[in-house]
Amino acid sequence: MRTICLRKMEQKQGGTIKAVKASGELGRRIRDMGLVPGTRIKIQGRAPLYDPVALRVGDFTLTLRNNEADYIDVNVD
Amino acid sequence: MQATIALAGNPNSGKTTLFNALTGARQHVGNYPGVTVERKEGLCSVGAHTAHIVDLPGTYSLTAYSEEEKVAREYLAQERPDVVIDTLDASNLERHLYLVVQLLEMGLPLVLALNMVDVAKSRGMEVDAEKLSELLRTPVVPTIARTGKGKQDLIQIAADLAQQPVNQTPLVISYGADIDKALLQMQSMISEGAFLKSYYNPRWVAIKYLEMDEDVIVKGHEANPDLSDRLTAVSARVAAHLEATLNMDPETMIADHRWGFIRSIIQQGVITRSNDSDRLYLSDKIDMVLTNRFAGPIIMLAILYGLYQIVFTYSAAPVEWVEGLFSWLSDTVSAILPPGMLQSLVVSGIIDGVGGVMGFVPLIMFMFLGIAIMEDTGYLARVAYMLDRVFKAFGLHGSSVMAYVVSGGIAGGCAVPGVMAARTLRSPKERLATLLTAPFMNCGAKLPVFALLIAAFFPANEALMMFGITLLAWMGALVAAKILRMTIIRGESTPFVMELPPYRMPTFRGLATHTWERTWQYIKKAGTVILGISILLWVIMTFPGLPENKAAEFEAMRGQVSAAYPEAAALELENAGEGAELSEQAQALSGALAAVDSQEAQAALRNSVAGRIGGALESVTQWAGFDWRTNIALVGGFAAKEVVVSALSTAYSLGETDPEEYQTLSQTLAKDSSWSPAVALALIVFTMFYAPCFVTVVCIAREAGSWKWAAFSVIFNTTAAFILAVGVYQMATLLGY
Numbered sequence: 001m002r003t004i005c006l007r008k009m010e011q012k013q014g015g016t017i018k019a020v021k022a023s024g025e026l027g028r029r030i031r032d033m034g035l036v037p038g039t040r041i042k043i044q045g046r047a048p049l050y051d052p053v054a055l056r057v058g059d060f061t062l063t064l065r066n067n068e069a070d071y072i073d074v075n076v077d
Numbered sequence: 078m079q080a081t082i083a084l085a086g087n088p089n090s091g092k093t094t095l096f097n098a099l100t101g102a103r104q105h106v107g108n109y110p111g112v113t114v115e116r117k118e119g120l121c122s123v124g125a126h127t128a129h130i131v132d133l134p135g136t137y138s139l140t141a142y143s144e145e146e147k148v149a150r151e152y153l154a155q156e157r158p159d160v161v162i163d164t165l166d167a168s169n170l171e172r173h174l175y176l177v178v179q180l181l182e183m184g185l186p187l188v189l190a191l192n193m194v195d196v197a198k199s200r201g202m203e204v205d206a207e208k209l210s211e212l213l214r215t216p217v218v219p220t221i222a223r224t225g226k227g228k229q230d231l232i233q234i235a236a237d238l239a240q241q242p243v244n245q246t247p248l249v250i251s252y253g254a255d256i257d258k259a260l261l262q263m264q265s266m267i268s269e270g271a272f273l274k275s276y277y278n279p280r281w282v283a284i285k286y287l288e289m290d291e292d293v294i295v296k297g298h299e300a301n302p303d304l305s306d307r308l309t310a311v312s313a314r315v316a317a318h319l320e321a322t323l324n325m326d327p328e329t330m331i332a333d334h335r336w337g338f339i340r341s342i343i344q345q346g347v348i349t350r351s352n353d354s355d356r357l358y359l360s361d362k363i364d365m366v367l368t369n370r371f372a373g374p375i376i377m378l379a380i381l382y383g384l385y386q387i388v389f390t391y392s393a394a395p396v397e398w399v400e401g402l403f404s405w406l407s408d409t410v411s412a413i414l415p416p417g418m419l420q421s422l423v424v425s426g427i428i429d430g431v432g433g434v435m436g437f438v439p440l441i442m443f444m445f446l447g448i449a450i451m452e453d454t455g456y457l458a459r460v461a462y463m464l465d466r467v468f469k470a471f472g473l474h475g476s477s478v479m480a481y482v483v484s485g486g487i488a489g490g491c492a493v494p495g496v497m498a499a500r501t502l503r504s505p506k507e508r509l510a511t512l513l514t515a516p517f518m519n520c521g522a523k524l525p526v527f528a529l530l531i532a533a534f535f536p537a538n539e540a541l542m543m544f545g546i547t548l549l550a551w552m553g554a555l556v557a558a559k560i561l562r563m564t565i566i567r568g569e570s571t572p573f574v575m576e577l578p579p580y581r582m583p584t585f586r587g588l589a590t591h592t593w594e595r596t597w598q599y600i601k602k603a604g605t606v607i608l609g610i611s612i613l614l615w616v617i618m619t620f621p622g623l624p625e626n627k628a629a630e631f632e633a634m635r636g637q638v639s640a641a642y643p644e645a646a647a648l649e650l651e652n653a654g655e656g657a658e659l660s661e662q663a664q665a666l667s668g669a670l671a672a673v674d675s676q677e678a679q680a681a682l683r684n685s686v687a688g689r690i691g692g693a694l695e696s697v698t699q700w701a702g703f704d705w706r707t708n709i710a711l712v713g714g715f716a717a718k719e720v721v722v723s724a725l726s727t728a729y730s731l732g733e734t735d736p737e738e739y740q741t742l743s744q745t746l747a748k749d750s751s752w753s754p755a756v757a758l759a760l761i762v763f764t765m766f767y768a769p770c771f772v773t774v775v776c777i778a779r780e781a782g783s784w785k786w787a788a789f790s791v792i793f794n795t796t797a798a799f800i801l802a803v804g805v806y807q808m809a810t811l812l813g814y
Contacts, residue, residue: 032175033137038337
């Protein structure tokens with residue numbers, strides 16, 4: 001199992017969140033949406049200019065910008 | 078007794094639909110005092126009683142991070158509703174339980190509306206409501222808000238709960254050994270000191286201190302600085318310990334444990350899935366096309382353009398009806414009241430001013446209907462997603478595009494609904510930057526001004542000029558937004574952590590309520606202030622009027638003109654009804670008299686307060702090539718940009734001119750020695766960027782939540798416009814235009 005940054009994940013790639021390094025406002029927002037260690041995610045797609053990125057988290061789709069994805073490490077499948 | 082029931086829930090949980098289903102027509106909307114968050118309340122009958130229902134803004138959490146969350150939390154903590162109903166999306170239960178956990182931790186009497194059970198079923202998910210209720214120790218009622226199914230049970234259970242004494246034991250979750258120990262210690266300190274007792278339960282306050290919640294800490298410090306400091310010290314010690322041993326802060330730890338608690342509940346058999354959770358839902362399949370790298374942007378442009386066309390095409394007729402109604406009203410009043418000051422005040426000041434505002438109503442209704450459709454189907458979130466990268470570069474947010482397009486991003490829009498469309502932005506800084514810059518777009522009222530000047534000075538390149546003007550407006554707005562975001566609205570961009578809600582078919586009722594609520598707010602709030610300002614503008618363009626000797630001079634001139642024609646012509650003119658055929662001589666006389674009238678109007682305008690202001694401004698505006706007549710037109714343009722053209726024609730003594738019929742004025746300007754292409758260019762630039770019309774200014778004040786921003790937009794825009802106009806004029810003059 002490899003750990004990489006969320007930004008580097010490829011289309012349709014899945015994995016489990018290992019760590020969320022953001023604190024403050026951004027960290028709170030990310031955690032409020034359920035992006036915490038142990039959560040399964042899958043890259044659903046990227047916007048036409050490759051940023052933001054859309055993720056499937058549980059039963060819904062979440063978007064975040066690449067510079068926000070930098071704070072999230074994922075154990076990819 | 079009347080129970081107060083608060084309705085909480087995540088955005089997109091069907092909360093608003095449920096609110097509408099419960100309250101029917103008996104609801105009213107306003108804003109929370111001091112903030113722009115909507116406040117909705119309504120009544121609902123339960124048996125023989127009536128319940129008072131308060132719809133809280135949709136929130137994912139109660140961390141007091143966004144304005145919505147602050148409002149919701151303050152309401153729950155301070156106003157203490159008898160019961161809280163939390164709406165959950167059954168097809169997305171896990172995420173929605175996060176808010177539930179927070180509500181339970183506050184110790185609020187709670188009923189859960191397990192909504193959209195039908196959607197969950199269609200996705201092959203079965204949620205065991207009884208099991209969920211048992212595990213959370215709180216009532217759960219399955220509902221389908223769209224059809225109203227389950228709403229009777231829900232309200233009955235909520236009303237029953239409201240009758241019981243409020244003695245809810247707050248939910249206690251373990252946050253790991255370190256935090257639990259600190260919490261116990263802090264709890265006893267809080268209980269002993271009866272600290273913040275009127276608002277929250279001790280454990281909850283302790284948790285907030287560990288989470289470093291600014292709002293609660295500030296309140297605590299006011300209440301008891303000493304105890305507050307000791308609590309902060311405990312929390313700092315735990316934080317240092319966690320940092321050293323686990324490299325984590327307490328806030329993260331607490332959130333992780335809450336999610337752990339939720340997962341353990343879900344895994345105890347609350348959800349049964351009959352198919353693979355990885356399968357693509359219909360919504361995802363639609364997204365594969367609509368947000369596709371290549372097709373997505375093209376479809377988006379087509380949809381935005383189409384929406385714009387529909388709105389402005391279909392609102393044209395009703396706008397005409399309303400305008401017709403007001404012109405009928407002003408004709409009628411003119412016929413009843415004798416000519417003079419009073420007639421002028423009522424007709425030109427009040428009816429025309431208010432009519433000008435009310436004329437927008439159908440347009441605004443259509444625009445809001447369009448936005449409601451995009452919002453309720455879930456497409457607006459996709460637009461924000463696709464455009465975010467571009468707008469972020471200028472310090473804005475993907476959702477800003479709607480406000481820009483509506484304001485005239487496609488030439489011919491209107492800044493009033495545009496500024497109001499900025500509501501769809503949740504992030505306060507980007508929203509402020511958007512509503513301050515949206516009026517730079519070329520609204521329909523600026524177009525006659527551009528058309529006039531282009532026809533006069535650049536007849537060879539009309540299409541090219543119009544295209545250039547549109548580009549310039551976009552550039553101006555984006556650059557101004559960037560400047561604002563780097564100076565007075567500075568700050569990190571708001572995270573784009575956003576949900577892409579599943580596509581849904583909007584309900585007719587939802588669309589109708591959304592549209593009507595916003596339109597009514599516009600009519601009600603804008604209407605009152607605008608009446609005042611339009612009277613003020615009438616005053617400065619009317620008073621002090623001509624001095625008596627001057628007025629007598631014009632009267633004498635009329636006499637001379639009449640004397641030059643045979644008496645028969647004057648008599649004929651006097652007795653002729655409207656639209657009657659006149660003889661050649663009478664026509665000539667009528668024309669000559671009209672010329673005197675318009676000279677008098679010009680002289681009166683020159684002497685009015687506005688005229689004097691225009692004259693006084695000449696010393697400054699000459700740098701941009703504007704004389705006093707242009708200045709008056711621009712002062713009048715503050716009322717509405719259409720006035721620029723009509724005031725110019727008055728000042729150039731053409732009498733009454735329809736803003737659409739600019740041909741004669743255009744010829745006059747082209748021949749006038751004080752005009753040149755350089756002046757025209759400077760005026761185009763100035764008109765594009767200077768103070769928004771007053772209806773827009775009123776809307777900015779409402780939407781930004783303070784008159785300070787409205788004043789700022791008037792001053793900032795006018796200054797920026799002036800600098801640009803001077804630059805353009807001086808440059809063009811140097812180049813010999």
